[in-house]
Amino acid sequence: MSHLFGHNGAEGEGYSQPAPLTTAQTPSVPSALVRARPARWPRLSEPEMVRHYTWLSKRNFGIDTGFYPLGSCTMKHNPRVNEVIAQLPGIADIHPHQPEHQLQGWLSIYYEMQHMLAVVAGMDDVTLQPVAGAQGEFTAIRCIQEYFRLRGEDQRTKVIVPDSAHGTNPASAAMAGFEIVEIPSLEDGRMDLEALAAVADETTAAMMITNPNTLGLFEADISEASRIVHDAGGQMYYDGANFNAILGITSPGLMGFDAVHFNLHKTFSQPHGGGGPGSGPIGVKSHLAPFLPGPVAARDEASPEDVHRSLDGHIYRWHEPEHSIGKVQQWHGNAGAVIRCWAYYRRYGSGLKQMSEHAVLNANYLRHAIHREAKAAGVDHLFEDGAETEVAKHEFTLSMQPAKEALGVSAMDVAKGLLDRGYMAPTVYFPLVVPECMMIEPTETESKDTLDTFAEHFAQVLKTDPETLHEAPITTPVRRVDEVYAARNLCLKHPFDEA
Amino acid sequence: MVDQLPNRGREAEMLKEMGFDSMEDLFADIPEDVRFKGELPLPAPQSEEEIIADARRLLGANQDLGSRPSFLGAGLYRNYVPAAVFQLVTRGEFLTAYTPYQPEVSQGMLQAMWEFQTLVSELVGLPIANLSLYDGSTAAAEALTCAVRVHNRKASQPNTVYVSELTPPDKMSVMHNYCQGADISIKTLAHKPDGTLDLEAVEAAAGSCGVYIEQPNPLGVMDEGLVGLKAMLGDHTALIVGVQPVSLGVLEAPGHYGADIVVGEGQPLGSPVTAGGPLYGIFACKQPYLRLMPGRIVGRSIDVDGNEAYCLTLSTREQHIRRHRATSNICTNETLIALMGAMHMALLGPDGLADLAHRNMAACQALKERLSTVDGVEIVHDAPHFNEFAIRVKGSASACLAHLDQHGITGGLDLSRWFPDITDQILVTATDQTRSGDIEALAAQLALWSTHAEVAA
Numbered sequence: 001m002s003h004l005f006g007h008n009g010a011e012g013e014g015y016s017q018p019a020p021l022t023t024a025q026t027p028s029v030p031s032a033l034v035r036a037r038p039a040r041w042p043r044l045s046e047p048e049m050v051r052h053y054t055w056l057s058k059r060n061f062g063i064d065t066g067f068y069p070l071g072s073c074t075m076k077h078n079p080r081v082n083e084v085i086a087q088l089p090g091i092a093d094i095h096p097h098q099p100e101h102q103l104q105g106w107l108s109i110y111y112e113m114q115h116m117l118a119v120v121a122g123m124d125d126v127t128l129q130p131v132a133g134a135q136g137e138f139t140a141i142r143c144i145q146e147y148f149r150l151r152g153e154d155q156r157t158k159v160i161v162p163d164s165a166h167g168t169n170p171a172s173a174a175m176a177g178f179e180i181v182e183i184p185s186l187e188d189g190r191m192d193l194e195a196l197a198a199v200a201d202e203t204t205a206a207m208m209i210t211n212p213n214t215l216g217l218f219e220a221d222i223s224e225a226s227r228i229v230h231d232a233g234g235q236m237y238y239d240g241a242n243f244n245a246i247l248g249i250t251s252p253g254l255m256g257f258d259a260v261h262f263n264l265h266k267t268f269s270q271p272h273g274g275g276g277p278g279s280g281p282i283g284v285k286s287h288l289a290p291f292l293p294g295p296v297a298a299r300d301e302a303s304p305e306d307v308h309r310s311l312d313g314h315i316y317r318w319h320e321p322e323h324s325i326g327k328v329q330q331w332h333g334n335a336g337a338v339i340r341c342w343a344y345y346r347r348y349g350s351g352l353k354q355m356s357e358h359a360v361l362n363a364n365y366l367r368h369a370i371h372r373e374a375k376a377a378g379v380d381h382l383f384e385d386g387a388e389t390e391v392a393k394h395e396f397t398l399s400m401q402p403a404k405e406a407l408g409v410s411a412m413d414v415a416k417g418l419l420d421r422g423y424m425a426p427t428v429y430f431p432l433v434v435p436e437c438m439m440i441e442p443t444e445t446e447s448k449d450t451l452d453t454f455a456e457h458f459a460q461v462l463k464t465d466p467e468t469l470h471e472a473p474i475t476t477p478v479r480r481v482d483e484v485y486a487a488r489n490l491c492l493k494h495p496f497d498e499a
Numbered sequence: 500m501v502d503q504l505p506n507r508g509r510e511a512e513m514l515k516e517m518g519f520d521s522m523e524d525l526f527a528d529i530p531e532d533v534r535f536k537g538e539l540p541l542p543a544p545q546s547e548e549e550i551i552a553d554a555r556r557l558l559g560a561n562q563d564l565g566s567r568p569s570f571l572g573a574g575l576y577r578n579y580v581p582a583a584v585f586q587l588v589t590r591g592e593f594l595t596a597y598t599p600y601q602p603e604v605s606q607g608m609l610q611a612m613w614e615f616q617t618l619v620s621e622l623v624g625l626p627i628a629n630l631s632l633y634d635g636s637t638a639a640a641e642a643l644t645c646a647v648r649v650h651n652r653k654a655s656q657p658n659t660v661y662v663s664e665l666t667p668p669d670k671m672s673v674m675h676n677y678c679q680g681a682d683i684s685i686k687t688l689a690h691k692p693d694g695t696l697d698l699e700a701v702e703a704a705a706g707s708c709g710v711y712i713e714q715p716n717p718l719g720v721m722d723e724g725l726v727g728l729k730a731m732l733g734d735h736t737a738l739i740v741g742v743q744p745v746s747l748g749v750l751e752a753p754g755h756y757g758a759d760i761v762v763g764e765g766q767p768l769g770s771p772v773t774a775g776g777p778l779y780g781i782f783a784c785k786q787p788y789l790r791l792m793p794g795r796i797v798g799r800s801i802d803v804d805g806n807e808a809y810c811l812t813l814s815t816r817e818q819h820i821r822r823h824r825a826t827s828n829i830c831t832n833e834t835l836i837a838l839m840g841a842m843h844m845a846l847l848g849p850d851g852l853a854d855l856a857h858r859n860m861a862a863c864q865a866l867k868e869r870l871s872t873v874d875g876v877e878i879v880h881d882a883p884h885f886n887e888f889a890i891r892v893k894g895s896a897s898a899c900l901a902h903l904d905q906h907g908i909t910g911g912l913d914l915s916r917w918f919p920d921i922t923d924q925i926l927v928t929a930t931d932q933t934r935s936g937d938i939e940a941l942a943a944q945l946a947l948w949s950t951h952a953e954v955a956a
Binding site: 004015022023028029033034037042046050054061064083084087088090097098099102104106108119137167170175217255272273280325326331357360368389390416419424427430446448476478480482487489491 | 532540544555681749772828909
């Protein structure tokens, strides 16, 4: 084990720093504010620090380590040139409060991203300010809220979400002050139009839904759902978590949505960094555009006398929407993430459809290969499809309920067995409508060979005797972690001498 | 694009094996009336070489701060981040991992974040820290809603919080957006002409759910008055202090003078300014706030063999379990940037952090001493400053900043951006990256400006 707080650390300052600037008077802290007790942590020399974090990194699994079929998370490859670009001083070393003429390049990239996202989503306007998907949800719901307030429809206090929705949907709407109306899904996991029609009324502000849904199925009735909500005077909100399946094929706009958030870190490959950063822009139809958080990037064609200071014939500026809800982050969003996603988008340009086609191809192929290998290994009776369907979209679900009943092997056991074989486990126990659920999303950046080999291993895990599987994982840096112990014996920081 | 799609060229083979004829078959479930017709109206795909060339050209059109003397701070601070931080943080095992839902293969990031929690706890002097919120503004906003959840029952001013009037409007706006859904009313706390908090005005805040104030304050003032604040507020009002983390190398940890919650913009530790994002929000608190606080937390535990192991804990506060009753909607946070902060702190050590703080303060002092000799420039507050301070200039601040810009200097923040009535003040910021030459250049141009403005007047 390497512990940061186990290092003795040398005395004195850490890495060497230049001398402070000379001053006539020694700068001093007011006496009541002088730090009485320094923080307690060791300073590490660079060799120790590099070795500590390298050791930690080797105890962590990323896409670079191996196949990462984590459903709903779209763990695609992160191209390295994007990291190089994000370190350029023209993005890493600029301040959002610099005058616009010093930021023309950044503004132009923001403008281009706003435009591209509007095109692929079928929306009219976009803001890049929200810094994560959940914040995008919150932002869009706030825009809808102010839209209704301005129209004098204050009675619209409810937001409808299907029971299969991501937890952030109801949490975001509740944070904005809405009452949540949860509607049950049909037995096959699809949206229940009758249940929707029964609750949509003059108190409905919005419905939040993702399509393809969390089972990886396209909701073919989506236009009808939009009609029901719109007839009741409400707004349709598209959760873009599963957007990777549909670029260039359909769009939230075509399905009748009024607002959408994008998870740029999923669809456009901002590295997820072990939990963040992300980027969660939103797109809206024109009636919601005046409410977007500001500023957004805008541009004017340069007049002949201004051409010398233009960028590609345009002069860019920030624009404050008329009825803006204000800000959801202090600055202009996670610019560093947006730049990486811009670089990713540029690889595809008009060919983004191929990205989605391959995502769907890989998901369907992996589903096929898993059934094929399971049959060959004689374990195909141990699981079933989470949903009856001819085709899935970017992800699919399997139910391990038969294995649970026949052998006492749970979805979690299978997940841990996969860890032992060098894979990240799929998402487990979500969505709840599928018992013993495994949710699998390979993404478009995995090769057929990887998918075939994973399918073989999946079957082999199911062939493993249940006792052994309950013990899994055994090859990982630690074995099954006791989460109950962690909650009952809270240890949230190094105890120092208090222990 | 070929290099990002390993199965290009194998589509037919894969489709055939599944019993399909074409890619179109995979999308047969999407109704005709919602289909895109034709190709996306976007430019043609580019190669990596073309993309990086365009990136260099477009980003090269920006005036990066390092290319000229710059005195713009106001919440983001240019600093030096050691090379090892960048090298390590781009290791694929950290960079390309998701949230550590499978702890057995995520021990590296989990332990690193547990260590981060410890570092933040030590830095601010409070027992509990989460593993980051989005930025300083959302951390402050979530602290307010958290304070209301904890104190509302006993508050004589329920659903009410008080915030320093100096809080930048952009941060105030974030607070408003986060608070309005819970019907929380945000009132302001006045400051005295010398830039410090008006302690008499604070009495009005007693009995509210929380008070938010920054140290150093947004005008750079280190305010001694905060030390007595908790005693004035009592047990049922949360004292929330916003910090610039580097300052805590020399300034007392707010937890040691009664703060219940400490938040802050983590950026100056570990991260470049990056156009204002991604950053990381610090959030630390005392025990009573633990179960109602936002964000992810790592706990130390054991595995089935009894070996030390780490995992996410107290998840029942979070949206994926509690849904609309969650303490916050946050899911994705800023883990990787927080990791950069942890690495920077480990390299500095407490003594190195004190040195860094001292360098920031010395640069600010050098700037103040030099500008106080410039005719026509007035230091607005005679107070101890950490990174920055307000100056009054001849004429308008915006015209003065334009003059400086024309002469190759990014002068600072026009304070009318925060306080529309104040049109002749600039917030000038110095950091460890400020050089004496920068200060001389600014002083010379401000002197010229004063003369110019005199003549114009």
